[in-house]
Amino acid sequence: MNPTAWAGSATVGMATRARWALIDGLAAAERLITKLKHEPASIALTLGAPVVLVVIFGYIFGSAIKVPDGGNYREYLVPGLYVTIAANILPPMVTMARDSTRGVVDRFRSMPINRAVVPFGQATATAIYGLANFLLMALCGLAVGWRIHRGAGYALIALALLVAFQIAMTWVGMYLGLLIGNEEAAAQTGIVIFPITMVSNVFVPTSGMPAWLRLLADWNPVSALATAVRHLLGNPTPVNRAWPLEHPIAASLAWTAVLLAIFIPLCTVRYARSRR
Amino acid sequence: MLDDASSNPLKDGRQDVNMIETEGLKKSFGTVRALDGLDLAVPGGSVCALLGPNGAGKTTAIRVLATLTRPDAGSARIAGQDVVRHPGQVRRRIGLAGQHAAVDDDLTGRENLFILGLMYHLGRRGARQRADALLAQFGLADAADRLVKTWSGGMRRRLDLLASLVVAPPVLFLDEPTTGLDPRSRAEIWATIRTLASGGTTILLTTQHLDEADRLASYVVIIDAGRVTAHGRPATLKAAIGTRIDVVTGTAEDLPVAVAVLSRWATHPPTVEAGERRLTAPVAADAVTLPELVRQLDAAGVQAEDVSVRRPTLDEVFLNRTGAAPARAAGSETAA
Numbered sequence: 001m002n003p004t005a006w007a008g009s010a011t012v013g014m015a016t017r018a019r020w021a022l023i024d025g026l027a028a029a030e031r032l033i034t035k036l037k038h039e040p041a042s043i044a045l046t047l048g049a050p051v052v053l054v055v056i057f058g059y060i061f062g063s064a065i066k067v068p069d070g071g072n073y074r075e076y077l078v079p080g081l082y083v084t085i086a087a088n089i090l091p092p093m094v095t096m097a098r099d100s101t102r103g104v105v106d107r108f109r110s111m112p113i114n115r116a117v118v119p120f121g122q123a124t125a126t127a128i129y130g131l132a133n134f135l136l137m138a139l140c141g142l143a144v145g146w147r148i149h150r151g152a153g154y155a156l157i158a159l160a161l162l163v164a165f166q167i168a169m170t171w172v173g174m175y176l177g178l179l180i181g182n183e184e185a186a187a188q189t190g191i192v193i194f195p196i197t198m199v200s201n202v203f204v205p206t207s208g209m210p211a212w213l214r215l216l217a218d219w220n221p222v223s224a225l226a227t228a229v230r231h232l233l234g235n236p237t238p239v240n241r242a243w244p245l246e247h248p249i250a251a252s253l254a255w256t257a258v259l260l261a262i263f264i265p266l267c268t269v270r271y272a273r274s275r276r
Numbered sequence: 277m278l279d280d281a282s283s284n285p286l287k288d289g290r291q292d293v294n295m296i297e298t299e300g301l302k303k304s305f306g307t308v309r310a311l312d313g314l315d316l317a318v319p320g321g322s323v324c325a326l327l328g329p330n331g332a333g334k335t336t337a338i339r340v341l342a343t344l345t346r347p348d349a350g351s352a353r354i355a356g357q358d359v360v361r362h363p364g365q366v367r368r369r370i371g372l373a374g375q376h377a378a379v380d381d382d383l384t385g386r387e388n389l390f391i392l393g394l395m396y397h398l399g400r401r402g403a404r405q406r407a408d409a410l411l412a413q414f415g416l417a418d419a420a421d422r423l424v425k426t427w428s429g430g431m432r433r434r435l436d437l438l439a440s441l442v443v444a445p446p447v448l449f450l451d452e453p454t455t456g457l458d459p460r461s462r463a464e465i466w467a468t469i470r471t472l473a474s475g476g477t478t479i480l481l482t483t484q485h486l487d488e489a490d491r492l493a494s495y496v497v498i499i500d501a502g503r504v505t506a507h508g509r510p511a512t513l514k515a516a517i518g519t520r521i522d523v524v525t526g527t528a529e530d531l532p533v534a535v536a537v538l539s540r541w542a543t544h545p546p547t548v549e550a551g552e553r554r555l556t557a558p559v560a561a562d563a564v565t566l567p568e569l570v571r572q573l574d575a576a577g578v579q580a581e582d583v584s585v586r587r588p589t590l591d592e593v594f595l596n597r598t599g600a601a602p603a604r605a606a607g608s609e610t611a612a
Contacts, residue, residue: 038384
């Protein structure tokens, strides 16, 4: 509106820059949240998924699955479903791929905003949306007999681990979305990504898997997180001697830290720099 | 330059100084040379059209100027700020509207502009007011609260244009602003561009539509294979390219006679459309007047139904220029 204000903005202090970065990030977050508000169908689909998963796995597969060392299978399953929500990289991937094909990323790049801050804002928005998903999953879980056994304190730690992991996976998703740069292709990678959560202890304990597959499943970051959450909630946690599953909280934090350390720089650099 | 001191720093010397300048700009993608030594100079407050066929390097030029692509060689400055060394400074001075409408389909028109207003730090109230003002000014207020995916192509393109105007930048880049639009939408975009130009915004637009360049631009730069093949005011370019004679004869028998008459001035053999009994011949500028032409045809016994002497369309200029052998670089640099 007033170009003069922009001309002066070249020589400003750190505090002002930080404040502007915050404003840019919040605007990017608000953009995604506003978009979600307009997509009741997609919200219903995302929020409806937990119900479907609980029914399919809890009652159909679950009727034939026995948890070693005893325990209710649905109490074993629900923490695993939290993890599938946290590990779902598809939405940020598709959003980012769409933005880069439609020229939205280029528009932001041509604006005097802090480029690195936009993905941060989008990660924040995804985390907020994720919280709503966890809450809904919890309600489904309570309805089928899942309970928190060790109190609110540990439950909050479990939630913190889930949210942290989800933020890390959002960065992975955003980076892959930029890399793929094609909305349809990004949406189709869901088929490739699905087995990653399957090869883990999310749905069934790994003890029955062939040795080579079990090695993969035990070292899958998703398994460590599921074990940590089960442990913190007091849900059935079959004994497993694999290192990440003996130290599930440390392993979850380590995986989260590694993913963030790799993908935040990759994604922000990729976002700021154009390919063409 | 005398009155510069009074204005704000972005508007310095609008009338006298080049707001957009490039020298020897080069950019390759693999083995493809998108830009091959592009020189541009666009004076402040003018509308310049970058005209060229697909793959001529128009979009790459815009992307370099808008700090989206780094040039391999050469330099480019916007309002005196180098695009590579001071991209932040450049971004404060430019607006970009792309070939593909870069607006969010999943937001309403108002939300699109509001979010951009937030990113330009106008504040929540400021962003809302600016969005309202733009939508009202450019006739999109009625659709403003509908999701953009329900809008027509022309409306989306106009919104894309508005999105580049949230902070009224002094320099505006429009990459094929009307490609794929119906005539009515195109006229609306043209009107918007004229409004902006009359407000003093320096505009660089790319186009394949020759009438678009002719109607909007005060200066036309024809590029092919990443370099300038001709540049000048539309009228100057046309003059440099000569004059055209059109003759429609009454009978087919008259055609060869008319060809013979026209050949006295023609710089290239006349083209004949036998079915319409129409001849078109290029001649040097002002080589022959209309009365003289009519007299000569009459003397040769040609029954002419229609005779005209006209300046070439930009289409003909365009074909003439980009059809020229690219190797003849030195001679074809300037037509003006």
